[in-house]
Amino acid sequence: MNSIEAPETLLWRESRIKIPYAWAAGETASRFFIEIRDRKKIFGTKCPSCDKVYCPPKKTCGDCFSNCGEWLEVGPDGEITGFTQALYEGGAHPVKNPVGGLILLRGASTAMLHLIGQCPLEELKIGMKVTPVFKENRQGNILDILHFIPAKQNHG
Amino acid sequence: MDKIAVIGVAQTPFSPNKSGETYADLAYEATTKALEDAGLAIADIGNIITTSNDFWDGRTISSMAVGDSAGAAYGEGKNISTVEGDGTLGAFYGMTRILSGSYESTLVLAHSKLSEGNNHLITNAFFDPTYERAIGMDSLTASALQAQSYYNRYKIPPRQSALAVVKNRANAIRNPNAHLQEELTIEDVLRSPQPAPPIHEMEIAPESDGAAALILTTESFAKKHGAKPVWIEGVSFCAEGHRLGERRLWESPALRQAAQKAYKMAGIDNPRKDIDVAEIYEACSYQELLWSEELGFCAQGQGGAFIESRATQLKGELPINPSGGCLSAHAIIVAGLVRIIEAVLQLRGEAVNQVEDAKRALAHGQYGLAGQSHCVWILGKN
Numbered sequence A: 001m002n003s004i005e006a007p008e009t010l011l012w013r014e015s016r017i018k019i020p021y022a023w024a025a026g027e028t029a030s031r032f033f034i035e036i037r038d039r040k041k042i043f044g045t046k047c048p049s050c051d052k053v054y055c056p057p058k059k060t061c062g063d064c065f066s067n068c069g070e071w072l073e074v075g076p077d078g079e080i081t082g083f084t085q086a087l088y089e090g091g092a093h094p095v096k097n098p099v100g101g102l103i104l105l106r107g108a109s110t111a112m113l114h115l116i117g118q119c120p121l122e123e124l125k126i127g128m129k130v131t132p133v134f135k136e137n138r139q140g141n142i143l144d145i146l147h148f149i150p151a152k153q154n155h156g
Numbered sequence B: 001m002d003k004i005a006v007i008g009v010a011q012t013p014f015s016p017n018k019s020g021e022t023y024a025d026l027a028y029e030a031t032t033k034a035l036e037d038a039g040l041a042i043a044d045i046g047n048i049i050t051t052s053n054d055f056w057d058g059r060t061i062s063s064m065a066v067g068d069s070a071g072a073a074y075g076e077g078k079n080i081s082t083v084e085g086d087g088t089l090g091a092f093y094g095m096t097r098i099l100s101g102s103y104e105s106t107l108v109l110a111h112s113k114l115s116e117g118n119n120h121l122i123t124n125a126f127f128d129p130t131y132e133r134a135i136g137m138d139s140l141t142a143s144a145l146q147a148q149s150y151y152n153r154y155k156i157p158p159r160q161s162a163l164a165v166v167k168n169r170a171n172a173i174r175n176p177n178a179h180l181q182e183e184l185t186i187e188d189v190l191r192s193p194q195p196a197p198p199i200h201e202m203e204i205a206p207e208s209d210g211a212a213a214l215i216l217t218t219e220s221f222a223k224k225h226g227a228k229p230v231w232i233e234g235v236s237f238c239a240e241g242h243r244l245g246e247r248r249l250w251e252s253p254a255l256r257q258a259a260q261k262a263y264k265m266a267g268i269d270n271p272r273k274d275i276d277v278a279e280i281y282e283a284c285s286y287q288e289l290l291w292s293e294e295l296g297f298c299a300q301g302q303g304g305a306f307i308e309s310r311a312t313q314l315k316g317e318l319p320i321n322p323s324g325g326c327l328s329a330h331a332i333i334v335a336g337l338v339r340i341i342e343a344v345l346q347l348r349g350e351a352v353n354q355v356e357d358a359k360r361a362l363a364h365g366q367y368g369l370a371g372q373s374h375c376v377w378i379l380g381k382n
Ligand SMILES: [Zn+2]
Pocket: A047, A048, A049, A050, A051, A052, A061, A062, A063, A064, A065, A066
């Protein structure tokens, strides 16, 4: 009997996994997105034990393991607490070479991961004031905010 | 805690594309080598843990798919259980199964092939689908946000994180299992492009294919089989919150806590003095600096000065990643298990870059975006 020898060439089976999902946003995120969609207002939730204001809002404060029952409006302006740019091709990028930023909205204690626009990377700074640009046609998702832009640009 | 021994270790060589081998082939290679190292047969193994991630394998229940290659179908079939996470977590679970009293031995296996999927899309799926995923970030950009936060907080100059690359890739030259082995200068590293500023291309751990396995046993089992044991003196696993925007990215409370708990178990007061060698999981160069701080090797904000002091070089006071670390071979999932394996080899006196008279070693694994969870192991010779 012949033993198994390495073949001359090796083969791959190429395919992709594509499975539709509908992730429930839940009561908290649904309300957050509806406020943005219908009124261009941004809300956070407050933890009753540590007073931390979560934005994006969440139902549970992980630090205190308690229920964040109170809603309050935050922002819409805020400041950048971190940023980077994806300078490579990526199938998940919503725009070419997206600048991802952590945005701490006025009155919030936690930062929102979002896009920063209309400012070259070299000019961005931690602590820079930013303001959101809302999309014209809002669908009730996180990209109803198109991106955040430096606040001074908004006022001329 | 009852004494638990590591009596067998094995890893495949790591490379960018192991196209001649399937996951099952890699699992079989690591398992048989670990059994051989321990002087055991598959019949001797009490239970099996396999460690993997379904997204990287491109299939569901990826851990069960390699079960028979790890010996789970042998005889009447063995008890097999699975962990989704870093290999250090698989080992942690493997250890607790022995401590439960149900088993005398556990084989822990980890495998992954980063060449087969798309790391950007897979790690984008780490993000919350409702609030965050559409922003398009991934594990690299998450690390970039952490690096920026850390550099900015403590004014770490880029040359200090580049030093981790220079050191580790040079250490890897003698490691036949490493994926990247090269003599580099700080300038080479800092001249490489920045795919996600402030991180340079050469500061990112490579995407590797490979597998690793180890065998854990009770003290009596180790004695009965005449093995060359290395002992677990302390271990802890801690996690922090998930969202990047809720974390203080310039520090790692989860690692600090895991380290302190492991030190307490092992009776370590001064880790810098009491530990002879450390193998830590750095997915990007800055992490070696930041993790050094949280492991208590230096004060907060001093990770850059610490590596610059040459204390972590092969001949330094506390060599870090003499194997070349994850910057030289990085099969996610497997990478943490390899840290334990390299620590065991150091304590046996069999490492490629052997630290003289190493009696106590630290191994560290992490899992999640920007080091959300950490597992710290203290291993000893006696
Ligand atoms: Zn709270």
